[in-house]
Amino acid sequence: MTRYYSILLLFLFLNCTTNKEAVAPSKIEINTLLDQWHKDASETNFKGYFNAMSNESIFIGTDATENWNKKAFMDFAKPYFDKGKAWSFTTLERNVYFSTDGKMAWFDELLNTQMKICRGSGVLMKENESWKIKHYVLSMTIPNDNTAEVIKIKAPIEEALIEKF
Template identity: 55%
Template sequence: MKNHSFFILILLLSINLSAQNAEKEITQVLDNWHNAAAEANFETYFSLMTDDAIFIGTDPTENWNKKEFKSFSKPYFDKGKAWSFTSLERNVFIKNKIAWFDELLQTQMGLCRGSGVLEKTTKGWRIQHYVLSISIPNEHVSKVTTLKKNFEEKFIKTLP
């Protein structure tokens, strides 16, 4: 019986350590991704995304696959600094080879929220889907809604 208990204890400890290691790897990938943008390292930035990655930006027109996002981003990277995002807090959740996260970011746009999905690939954890949102304090929502009303009315008419 003691051998079984010892084996179960070792198994539980190894599962916990594996999850902790995966979370550290994911955190490092996300930090490296944000740093690559700040340093205008185009190749590193896009190598940390899966081939079928999606990036959804803050503008309602910004829903890009990786190829489209690369085309949009290239001029910013070519200028020597794309954008600067620093994670202030992050929550990571893992199930098998899929992880999802949310983060509060300090950016040139002020506080933003990022969320996304990573996939464990043969190259390690890679970003498969990312959504960036500008945070708006609740007491300012009505002002922002008024500011964007005309744009959104026109945009909605362009949708299929």
């Protein structure tokens, strides 16, 4: 009888674990997608890079004027990919979070880039059983002790932009 209960408990445990894993989103999936996305840019794989993005995606770059829908971002990026020199971002750290229904994820990441450390953040949605990037923001980090110097550099350019708004 004890053997019967042991087998039953083992079966129930395995069944619960398997069902939970099938429903729960995986950080591994998100990390794999984002790592591949960054790799596709560094290897100038235009199709792979943009297939990771939803058709309604938005990409916000480091310049105040860089707020692109997918089509506009593709138009901007195509010449870089065609020349074989896009950008190369390597993840230093990433945090991934999920909605309670498991259909949305958001993340933040620190990246090693040609601009030194940048921060990326974004939102992904589950579309037809695969994750797609819906929104991505790339920001340059500025050490707090150097903020005043950076403001002096960008003030003339951004004051003109502020006037436009």
